[in-house]
């Protein structure tokens with residue numbers, strides 16, 4: 001039985017015209033010929049499934065849920081979402097089941113960030129990779145800066161679970177930039193960890209994704225319902241809130257979420273900061289990796305514009321997907337594949353680092369390429385220091 005959540009998204013499930021385009025863009029297929037590929041694992045599997053054939057293909061678990069296949073399908077088959085459904089019917093060994101029960105709830109995991117300090121030798125016991133770089137706990141400094149000191153106004157800043165536990169630097173950078181413009185940032189949620197549900201979708205647990213998404217939406221309503229906008233820093237969360245929340249679950253919050261970089265550009269806030277600080281530094285060459293989810297959502301252009309506005313020479317990486325895919329690269333059985341996906345191209349020459357608006361992608365690429373990789377907002381804040 002296809003889950004209710006996914007069923008809403010399966011309108012075009014049987015529309016495949018067998019053009020093969022999805023196969024050409026799949027990053028897993030590029031590095032892993034044994035992977036059955038999007039067409040076989042998505043629409044072909046689904047057709048047999050609804051006809052009553054209860055067959056599954058274990059390689060479905062290797063899909064990163066990048067959604068690049070969906071983005072090129074000429075007839076709109078929800079390929080990645082079908083594969084997520086396929087994953088939910090796979091038989092997993094008990095250790096993987098236990099691990100994935102935790103992995104699909106990263107908001108719960110984020111309440112115990114010290115777990116990443118557990119000795120690496122113990123990782124295989126939990127089905128985790130002992131070679132993948134782990135994040136270090138780093139909470140945002142500003143617990144809440146909504147102290148009524150605003151000169152211009154207050155905006156919400158959505159603190160996703162990973163940022164709350166491990167990527168406080170990005171939230172801090174945004175709060176500092178807003179503060180320099182006289183805008184008060186209110187962290188949303190104020191003091192609890194929530195998840196948009198992206199990790200659960202990617203691991204083939206749409207029903208868990210729906211629960212996480214509804215809880216996150218309630219938290220946004222409760223803590224930011226009186227504001228005009230909530231800014232988000234993570235491309236995957238942003239894509240999930242605009243994609244699955246809306247299209248699959250029918251969730252809409254009264255306050256819209258907008259990419260922080262887009263908002264800084266569109267409102268002229270960034271231009272105002274640049275104008276105040278204009279100085280003639282030699283441009284630094286910075287690579288920009290637009291994540292797969294941001295590419296599929298048609299985003300990435302704002303990051304280029306914002307980084308160039310503050311003086312960087314930006315060179316786009318040629319990587320469609322880095323292989324980090326949230327928790328994917330942390331799982332023992334996917335770690336090597338994730339490295340191969342991210343190593344399809346190397347870093348551009350003579351860069352000071354990489355800007356990437358997903359903290360797990362930044363961790364993965366920084367490790368693979370041996371360069372500093374962090375969120376565009378961190379690079380922007382550094383360039384704008386007085």
Ligand code: SF4
Nearest residue numbers: 026063064066067069
């Ligand atoms: S979602 Fe990405 S990894 Fe999965 S089949 Fe589609 S292109 Fe391949």
Ligand code: SF4
Nearest residue numbers: 016017019020022073
């Ligand atoms: S791109 Fe779409 S229509 Fe073409 S083979 Fe893939 S699922 Fe079928």
